[in-house]
Amino acid sequence: MDDFQTVQQQFTEAIRHQTDNPFEQIKPERFAVYSRLIRNNMSNFVSQGFPVLKKLLPEEAFNHLVDRFIADHPASSPYFIDISGEFLAWLNTNPVTDKSHTLPPFLRELAHYEWLETLLLGNEQDEPAATAIAVFSDCEDTLIWSVNAVAAAYQYPVHKISRDFQPQAAPEQPTLLIVYRQENETRFLAVDALAWQLFQTASTLDQPVNHKQLIKQTLQHLTAAEQTQVKPYAEQALMSFYQLGLIVGRL
Known part of the structure; x- marks a missing residue:
């Protein structure tokens, strides 16, 4: 490592860990400007990305998390948008x-939920x-799903x-959500296990299918009698997805 790289590393380490200025040739007040600039920028981006989390935590606790993040995390992306x-x-x-x-026990799950909102708003x-599908129950064509919707399961609501x-x-029952963007806003849909599994199945299939194939794939673990009983609810869930724009139409 050459001298310049060594100085760079020492400089960034000092800023990341909020230590004293290690360089005699740099005035303390000038070094403090760099340190404050990095700290404030990172704090602002984290605050914008996790507004609910910031409101819930005492200011000292939130600042402590940000400081630990700056000091400990080797980021894989250099872009502010990925903070x-x-x-x-x-x-x-x-x-x-x-x-x-x-700290609240739901901290990580709340952060993931807020990150999903940021992710969807930034999706280009x-x-x-x-x-358009005229009569959903008669549609034999491949369903086309929105690229602005994701499913997520949480222990906490x-x-x-x-x-x-x-x-x-955590409640006895998990919280099953579909988070989606509509009209430049993020929204959520709380669903039951059947609707959630339908969405998940559609998201993981290698190729798009029509609604009958999707229902068959999702319910394949059930007996024939159980499938007959559950199928109307599955069709109703898919119709709701279409009405909300989670299914944008047919091929």
Whole structure:
């Protein structure tokens, strides 16, 4: 490593760990400007990406998380737009503790939910071309799904968490959501296990299918009698997806 790279590394390490200026040739006030600029920029981007989390945590606790993130996380992307994803990656791979404050048990799940909102708002893909479906139950064509919707499962009801609602124990039933973007806003749809599995199956298939094939694929683990009983509810769920724009049409 040459002298310049060594100085670079020492400089960035000092800023990341908020240590004293290690360079005699750099005035302390000038070094402080760089340190403050990095710290404030990172804090602002994390605050924008996780607004609910920031509101719930005491200011000292939130600042502590940001400082640990800056000091400990070797980011894989140099772009500011990816800071939310980098912060979430750090949360998921490091012990989230603070000796001075009790952090909520839903912290990671809430952060993931907020990150999904940011991800969808930043998605620049156009919806695929599709033809409207006149009568959904009669449609034999391949279904075209929105590129602005994702399914997520949580132990905690993250979509309800606020200053006035902060559950300290996970409910018996998981929270199953489909988070989607519509008219430049993110929205969520709380669904039952059947609807969630239909969406998940459609997302993981190697190639698009029509609604009958999708239902068959999703219910294949059930007996014939059970499939007959459940099928109308599956068709109703897919119709709701189409009405909400999660299914944009047919091929």
